[in-house]
Amino acid sequence: MLEEVVATRYVTPLREGGSLPGIVEADDLGTYVMKFTGAGQGRKTLVAEVICGQLGRRLGLRVPELVRIQLDPVIGLAEPDQEVQELLKASGGLNLGMDFLPGSLGFDALAYEVDPREAGRVVWFDALINNVDRSWRNPNMLVWHGDLWLIDHGATMIWHHNWPGAQASAAKPYNASDHALAPFGPDIASAAAELAPLVTPALLAEVAAEVPDEWLVDEPGFDSTDRLRRAYVDALLARAATIHERIVLDAPTPDKPSQAPGWITERLAPRHDQQSDEHSDQGGRA
Numbered sequence: 001m002l003e004e005v006v007a008t009r010y011v012t013p014l015r016e017g018g019s020l021p022g023i024v025e026a027d028d029l030g031t032y033v034m035k036f037t038g039a040g041q042g043r044k045t046l047v048a049e050v051i052c053g054q055l056g057r058r059l060g061l062r063v064p065e066l067v068r069i070q071l072d073p074v075i076g077l078a079e080p081d082q083e084v085q086e087l088l089k090a091s092g093g094l095n096l097g098m099d100f101l102p103g104s105l106g107f108d109a110l111a112y113e114v115d116p117r118e119a120g121r122v123v124w125f126d127a128l129i130n131n132v133d134r135s136w137r138n139p140n141m142l143v144w145h146g147d148l149w150l151i152d153h154g155a156t157m158i159w160h161h162n163w164p165g166a167q168a169s170a171a172k173p174y175n176a177s178d179h180a181l182a183p184f185g186p187d188i189a190s191a192a193a194e195l196a197p198l199v200t201p202a203l204l205a206e207v208a209a210e211v212p213d214e215w216l217v218d219e220p221g222f223d224s225t226d227r228l229r230r231a232y233v234d235a236l237l238a239r240a241a242t243i244h245e246r247i248v249l250d251a252p253t254p255d256k257p258s259q260a261p262g263w264i265t266e267r268l269a270p271r272h273d274q275q276s277d278e279h280s281d282q283g284g285r286a
């Protein structure tokens with residue numbers, strides 16, 4: 001079971017992504033990135049965050065700790081932004097929190113080197129959960145204390161938006177050509193050999209059990225939350241053994257523009273300074 005905390009202060013919204021998560025403080029003195037049940041993306045986003053986030057952690061990937069957060073919307077009364085007010089009002093009760101990594105930087109492929117084994121594990125994992133949201137345009141990875149951390153698993157398992165088509169969807173290829181780690185030569189074969197055997201029915205059932213019942217109730221076609229949990233387990237299990245055979249990795253497109261401000265890339269990777277100096281007359285890196 002995920003630990004449960006109570007939000008004590010709404011600190012600030014995070015506007016990089018689409019769902020307007022907020023930084024909150026909680027009664028355990030922790031700071032969390034809170035994903036709201038009242039957000040337009042709906043509660044399935046939170047189900048995906050729990051199942052995939054916890055699965056990633058159980059497979060040994062770096063995903064910040066997840067907690068259940070109780071929200072009394074009254075803590076946001078002083079918040080001037082109308083959009084935030086509406087979100088808080090619509091999200092009283094249970095929400096999802098991810099441990100906030102203070103001082104982390106958004107991943108940038110030009111500033112941070114990833115070894116092929118680690119890149120392989122992340123790409124294989126994203127193929128397993130059918131993550132469509134870890135592209136070089138929007139990496140949803142952070143660098144913290146020199147390590148790569150995975151965040152934002154809300155746009156995964158697209159089959160849960162259409163359960164009757166789930167089986168067919170599991171048989172489709174996973175195109176990782178635009179994946180943020182595609183340029184690092186991901187070693188898919190060794191990742192599959194290492195991780196696929198760990199994805200057992202028992203592990204998946206434990207992970208699915210961590211989703212709060214109230215985010216699973218009343219799903220059309222399912223007469224109980226346990227049945228729905230089983231469907232998540234079955235869909236992931238069906239992919240685990242063979243998904244590595246269906247990962248498409250076309251040649252990476254060169255010269256991806258850096259998303260990071262210059263001072264970050266300079267601080268993290270002096271060798272890029274040299275490169276951009278050499279090529280500065282050719283337009284180089286932004």
Ligand SMILES: Nc1ncnc2c1ncn2[C@@H]1O[C@H](COP(=O)(O)OP(=O)(O)O)[C@@H](O)[C@H]1O
Nearest residue numbers: 014016017018019020033064099100101151152
């Ligand atoms: N655990 C975390 N620690 C620090 N910053 C985070 C964390 N989670 C998210 N962020 C920041 O908030 C932004 C939005 O969060 P994300 O989970 O990607 O939500 P969405 O893209 O759905 O809005 C991220 O791009 C990142 O900059």
Ligand SMILES: [Mg+2]
Nearest residue numbers: 017018140152
């Ligand atoms: Mg995001």
